[in-house]
Amino acid sequence: MTLSSAIDAIRAHAARATPGTVLTGLIGAGIGPSLSPPLHETEARRLGVELVYARFDLDELGVPATAVGPLLAAGRDAGFRGLNITHPCKQVVLEHLDELSPDAAALAAVNTVVFENGRAIGHNTDWSGFARGLRTGLPEAELESVVLLGAGGAGAAVAHGLLTAGAGHVRVFDLDTGRAAELAAALADRFGSGRAAAGAGLGAAVEGRGSAGSDAGTPVGGQFGSGRASAGPGSEAGMGGRAGEGCGAAGSDPEKGVGGRGSVGPGFEGRGSADIEAAVGGRLGTGRASAGTDLAAAMRAADGLVHATPTGMAAHPGLPVPAGLLRPDLWVAEVVYRPLETDLVRAARAVGARVLDGGRMAVFQAAEAFRLFTGSEPDAARMLRHFAVLTGTASLERQPADVLD
Ligand code: NAD
Numbered sequence: 065m066t067l068s069s070a071i072d073a074i075r076a077h078a079a080r081a082t083p084g085t086v087l088t089g090l091i092g093a094g095i096g097p098s099l100s101p102p103l104h105e106t107e108a109r110r111l112g113v114e115l116v117y118a119r120f121d122l123d124e125l126g127v128p129a130t131a132v133g134p135l136l137a138a139g140r141d142a143g144f145r146g147l148n149i150t151h152p153c154k155q156v157v158l159e160h161l162d163e164l165s166p167d168a169a170a171l172a173a174v175n176t177v178v179f180e181n182g183r184a185i186g187h188n189t190d191w192s193g194f195a196r197g198l199r200t201g202l203p204e205a206e207l208e209s210v211v212l213l214g215a216g217g218a219g220a221a222v223a224h225g226l227l228t229a230g231a232g233h234v235r236v237f238d239l240d241t242g243r244a245a246e247l248a249a250a251l252a253d254r255f256g257s258g259r260a261a262a263g264a265g266l267g268a269a270v271e272g273r274g275s276a277g278s279d280a281g282t283p284v285g286g287q288f289g290s291g292r293a294s295a296g297p298g299s300e301a302g303m304g305g306r307a308g309e310g311c312g313a314a315g316s317d318p319e320k321g322v323g324g325r326g327s328v329g330p331g332f333e334g335r336g337s338a339d340i341e342a343a344v345g346g347r348l349g350t351g352r353a354s355a356g357t358d359l360a361a362a363m364r365a366a367d368g369l370v371h372a373t374p375t376g377m378a379a380h381p382g383l384p385v386p387a388g389l390l391r392p393d394l395w396v397a398e399v400v401y402r403p404l405e406t407d408l409v410r411a412a413r414a415v416g417a418r419v420l421d422g423g424r425m426a427v428f429q430a431a432e433a434f435r436l437f438t439g440s441e442p443d444a445a446r447m448l449r450h451f452a453v454l455t456g457t458a459s460l461e462r463q464p465a466d467v468l469d
Contacts (some may be wrong), residue, residue, distance in 0.1 A: 070125040071138040077118050078142035087143060088437045089118035091135055092150030096121060097402065099454050100148060103430050106450055107442045115438065122153075129153050133160035136177060136184060146178040146437045154217050161186040170254055171224055173217050176433040187436055188221060193429030195225035196444075198397060201420040205395045206367035207231040211263075211359070213384055214238060214372030215247040218399050222372050223247060227255040235362045237263040238373075264358040360389055368395040376406030383407045392416035401426045404455055427451045 081087055086108070090100050101117040108115035120135060122128065127135075132153040137160070139147050149157050154173040158164070161174065162183040168174050174186035198205060210231050212223055215238040223234050234251065238244035244262040251260035363369060363385070375384040377400055385408075390396065396412035401422030412419045427447050434442045452458035 067127050067131055067134055070120070070127050070131060071134060073125065074120065074135060074138040074144075075142050077116075078139075078144065081116055082114065084114055086113060086115040086145045086438055087118075087139075088115060088146055088148070089120055089139070089144065090148040090150060091120045091122070091132055091153060092148075093122040093129070093152055095119050095150060096124075098150075099426070099451065100430055102454060103427070103447055103450060104434055104437075107431075107434060107447055108438065110443065110446065111438075111440050113438050113440055120147075129156045132157050136160050140179045140182065140184060144179060146176065146433075148433055149175055149177060151217070158186065160184065167191060167224065171220055173220060175429065176436055178436050187433075189429040189432035189436070190218065190221035190425070191225040191228070192432055193225075193427070194222045194397075194399070194425045195229045196428040196432075197420060197424030198225065198229065201424045202368075202395050202397065202418055205397075205418070208233070209366045210234050211362050211366045211369045212236045212372060213369065214399070215240070215243040215262075216372065219372040220247055220250075222370050222397075222399060223251050223260065224254075226370065227251060227259055231259070233258065234260045235263050235366070236260065237266060237359055237362070239266060241265040263362055266359055359385065363389045363394070366394065368397065370397045370399065371408055372399040374400065376400040376408055377402060381407065383411055387411045387415075390415045390417055394418075395420070398422045399425060401455075404457060423451055423455065423457075424448070 077089075078087055088104060090098055092098075096119070098119060101119060104117040105115060122131060125131070129152045132149065133156075136147060136157065154175055157174050157177065158172065161177065163185045164174070165185070165187045168186045168188040171188050171191060173188055173190075175190050176187040178185050178187065207226065207230055210226055210233070212219055212226070212234050214222075215236050219236065219238070223236065226234050234248075236244045236248045236251075238247075241262065241264075244265075248260045248262035252258075369385070369390075371384050373384055374380045375382060376398070390412050392415055394412075395418040396408065397420040398406055398409050399422045400406050400408075404421045404423050406421075409419055409421050428444060431442045431444045431447050434440075449458065
C-alpha cells in the first residue's frame with residue numbers, strides 16, 4: 065500500500081463514523097494484538113460516550129515510521145479527536161507536533177496526540193501510567209534506591225515516573241551503555257545530580273553468556289534463559305510453582321494494590337542473596353555468579369528493580385537479570401505486558417519478592433489518554449477488570465456485568 069492509500073484509509077474511517085462520534089486510534093507497527101481498541105471503546109460505552117478507536121498498523125499499511133506525520137495530519141483534517149502513537153513513532157512524531165505538554169517535552173517522547181483547534185498537542189501518558197501503577201499496585205514500595213534495566217522509550221518514561229514519585233536514586237543499566245549514560249545524564253539534569261546515575265554496564269553478565277559451560281550458555285540476544293531462573297537446590301520447583309496472589313492488573317480496586325507476596329520457592333527459604341548468589345556461582349562458575357558486578361552490587365543495595373527491556377516477550381524469552389540477584393525483600397516492577405507473566409515475574413514471585421506486572425502501566429496510560437481524548441474521567445478500576453478479562457487473567461463469570469459487553 066502507498067502512503068496515499070494509507071491516508072485514504074484514515075479518511076474512509078472518519079467518513080463511516082456517525083456525526084458526534086469521538087474519533088481516536090493508534091498508529092504504530094505490529095499493533096494487531098493491541099488491547100487499546102476494546103479498552104477505550106468499552107469504557108466509552110459505559111460512560112455513554114460515542115467513541116471509535118481504530119488501528120493504523122504501519123506494517124499492514126506498508127508504510128515506514130516517517131509516515132506518522134502525514135497520517136497524523138490526515139487524522140486531524142478528517143476530524144479525529146486524537147491518536148495514540150506507539151513504537152516506532154514516539155520520537156519521530158515530535159517534529160510533526162505544534163505543542164508538547166511539559167512532561168512530553170522533558171521526555172522527548174509522545175504516546176498521545178490531541179487535536180485542539182487544528183493544533184496537534186503531544187502528551188506522554190506512559191510515565192504517569194507507570195507512576196500510578198506503582199502507587200496503586202505496590203503502595204508500600206520503598207523508593208530510596210531503584211535499579212532500572214532498560215534505557216529506551218519505556219525506560220525513560222519509567223525513570224521519569226519514579227523520580228517524579230519521589231524515588232531517591234535511580235541507577236540505569238542497558239546493554240547499550242551509552243544509552244544508559246545519556247538517560248542518566250538527562251535525569252540528573254532534570255531531577256538533580258544525586259538522583260540518577262548509569263551503571264557501569266552489565267559487564268560480565270553480557271560477556272559471560274554462552275561461555276561458562278553448557279549450563280551457562282544462553283546465546284540469545286543477551287537474555288538469561290528461563291531455565292536459568294533456578295538459584296540453588298530445589299528452586300526449579302519454586303519457579304514453576306505458586307505465584308503470588310492478587311498481583312497485577314486483575315485487582316478489582318486500583319487503589320488497593322497488589323494483594324500479597326508470592327510464595328517463596330523451595331530452596332530459597334531463609335537464604336540471603338549472598339547465599340543464592342553463591343549457589344548460582346557454584347553451579348554456573350563464579351564468572352557468571354558475579355555477572356555484571358556493578359549490576360549485582362546495585363541490586364544488593366536496591367529496594368526495587370524496574371525492568372524495561374523487551375526481554376520476556378515471546379520474541380525475546382528469558383530472564384533479563386540472573387535469578388540469583390532476586391531476593392524476598394526486593395520489589396520488582398515489570399514493564400512487559402505481552403505476556404503478563406514473564407519469566408522475571410515468575411522468578412521474582414518464586415523468591416517471595418513483591419511483584420507488579422506490566423498490566424497496570426498499560427491500563428493507566430490508556431485511562432489517561434482516554435481522559436485527554438474525551439474530557440471524561442474513566443473508571444480505572446473497571447478498565448483494570450476489563451483488561452484482566454481481555455488477557456485471560458480473570459474469568460468472565462467472576463466479573464461484574466459492566467465489563468462483560
Ligand atoms: P526500546 O527498544 O526503545 O528500548 C529497549 C532498551 O532495552 C534498549 O535500549 C536496549 O538496548 C535495552 N536492552 C534490550 N535487551 C536488554 C538486556 N537484556 N539487558 C539490558 N538492556 C537491554 O523499547 P521500549 O519502547 O523501551 O520498550 C521496552 C518494553 O517495554 C517492550 O516490551 C514494550 O512492549 C514495553 N512497554 C510497555 C508499556 C506498558 O504500558 N506496560 C509501555 C511501553 C513499553
